Amino acid sequence: MTDSTAVPDKGTDDQGILTGVEQLSPEKIERIINEVLSSETGAKLKVYVDTCVSCGLCSEGCHFYLSRDKDPKFSPAAKVKQTMWEIMRKKGKVSPEFIKKAAVVAYTQCNLCKRCAMYCPFGLDIAYVLSVMRRICHRLGVVPLYIQDTAHSHSVTGNQMWVKDDEWVDTLMWQEEEARDEVPNLRIPLDVEGADTFYSVIGPEPKFRAQLIYQAAMIMTAAGEDWTMPSTPGWDNSDMCMFTGDYEMMERLKKMHFEAATRLKAKRIVMGECGHAFRSVYDMGNRALGWKMPPIPIVHAIEYYHELFSQDKIKIKKKFDRPVTLHDPCNIVRGRGLHEMARSVVNSTCKTFIEMTPNREHNYCCGAGGGVINCGPPFKNARVESTKIKAEQLFAAKAKGAEVVIAPCHNCHGGLEDVIHHYGVDMELKFLGDIIYEIMEIPE
């Protein structure tokens, strides 16, 4: 590797980063960096950083690079050069100004989507390298304001939306009451010990998308599921602490989540349509606590829906008749390989399915993942500008006749809503659960 050239920077007005940087000294930066490097990283990081030969093959794998007119600054290798490569080369002797720029790169110019790793001839996991940069920024207290606030919410409430204990239960009861207009004996069973399935959701569901809980209750009831939800913290499977680099809090959250399920003696956790939460419960959080795999099986909504149709657990009135396309969320496709199962569910429920290209594990990220959308308004314009390639992908699917985009992930919904609006794609966005609820036979 050679020294990277300075890249012009427009600066940031994010107060989490700016105020955080004001409180730094070179000594503190050096101490924290070396603590992280010596006690939390090892051969993996060194091999990743040292092995990169700057061949640039990762560039074509990155939607930032492709969307930004192939500006080399947005190449994954360049992002490493602007962050960890420099830090390791200088053994932590970097300035507060450097940390400011590195924080912007690590938190807002990489979705940790791991697409580039598939294009690297050495398979280097650049998302991991940038996660180490985020970890350093967290330890330094230099984190974008909005995602830091979300991490604070997790630490106080156990959920990412500052939802209070009573508000959670009240919302479930409200959705149960609404659903009883449709199915009089429907129940959202709270704290039922010994239920087979523990159903968990992410914070935005009770806060903004309570209809998804309604729909899930309807689907579970139709399927005759023996299920429950907890009245206690631990109901939220999401995890922005994983993305800020606050791994101690990630561990606390995952402990809370798994213990809420195991306390009720559930045999499995079925989770709603969320990608990053899956990464947290299936890979990062469980392993940080010492479990090789989740202590009880985690079943993503796609797997659960596949089970419903492959085992004939629910009946549909007729297939969804508008042409659909499918967005493959990074965390459950590159992270778990659920892409064929998702297609099976789409084909079971929709009359016309039009693939967007590229697809499956090669699909482009929505631009929201990795906590980037959670960094909030200060970075929204830059984020949406970095999804031009996604918009082109949607336009191409639309040209083939697709009217509806199915995105089985909350953050993907947020990201794709912005893409569709900003680029004038004019397509409707749905969860798989929206479609299943729309076409299913409602139980009596």
Next chain:
Amino acid sequence: MIDTDNWDWEPGRKTVADLSLWQESYSYTEEFFASPDGETVAAIVRNEDEEFTVATQAPGKEIQPWENAYEKVWNLKYGPEGRLSALISDMAEWTVSTDDVPWENTFDFVWNMALTPAGDHIAVSAQKELQYSAVIDDRPWETQFSRLTGMALSQDGKHTAAVVETVQVLEAEIFKFRKGCYSVAIDGTPWKQTFMNVWEPCFSKDASHVAASVRTNYQDYTIAVDGKAWDRNYSSVWAPLFSPTDDTLIAPVKENGRWFLATDGGKVWDASFCQLWHPAYSQDGNRIAAIVAPDFGLWTVAVDGIAWEATFNEFLTDLVLSPDGQRAGCVFKHDGMWGVAVDGKPWQGRFDMAWKPVFSRDGNHVAAKVETNGSYTVVVDGIPLDRSFSRLEAPIFSPDGSRLLLRGVEKDVFYREIVDLG
């Protein structure tokens, strides 16, 4: 703390309720709960007026609904002394009802109902006009807070503690948050000290002290007792635990990537682990056991710092010590199946699920509820009983340990059965 001495321990099976009659009587019935002595069953039901209430039935008696019915009822719970309590709501006002007698105070919401080991006191967390407090036996705190969670009830039932927001922090006020806006309030009075985060408050045996785990900044976690933090910081901590006999306080702490059991003065055990949580004291306070991971992905129990040789590769939970502290049992998951281990030895059977082992009073026998293919039974000292149920509650030993009370459903009939373990 269940007083079982005066229960009927005569071996045999008694029909408590024919549940098919409940289905005929009510269009909606939730799951059934048995009283601790097994002489009564109860469930939340919906009556002809489309209101929710609680109904009970005892052997040879009619189904007896409460006189009062409500818009909502949840969290039905038998206390150890057999009183039946639930959270109830009418006209959007919530309160507690015990044996059909509601509290006088009402709130906009109540939750987290807690009972003392003797069952003589009940506490809930409550919200009224977006202000939060705790309530014991219908007496709310005089002070309210903008946020409250993690309520704990002292063993004597006279005190509650909870994590409260003492400096109101609005969304996006991240720098205010860092200064510390949370504390513990005991009976409504908060500690003078605030912290960035506070979790899991707990009382000492005589309720003279309250401890909690705290985070003072992004890097430093420790334990605070009566508002004063331990001198030493750690990279993480789990919930603290007081000794059942004195004010000794222990907590799992993480240092240099390893977990230890610590007290304010230093380490309790020399051994360190990849993970350590849920410590448990023997009743005399002389022994401590904890769930540990000696290596990544391997779980076992450590007693007084010595880990069992047997390890389990998926999960370990429900650690319990015998009353005399000489024995330890737990539930484990290994290669996808659940089992029970006692004193370091896994029982032979593997199940779809296993419940917390129960020791007899003298510690000589252990029983655990288990599930296979949706059917429940009890395993006693490693041997399954020759009967099964479609629903079953935790087994209870007779005072001398020679008999076992089973409370379960078979073919839609709720039975109370005493099994002679001869």
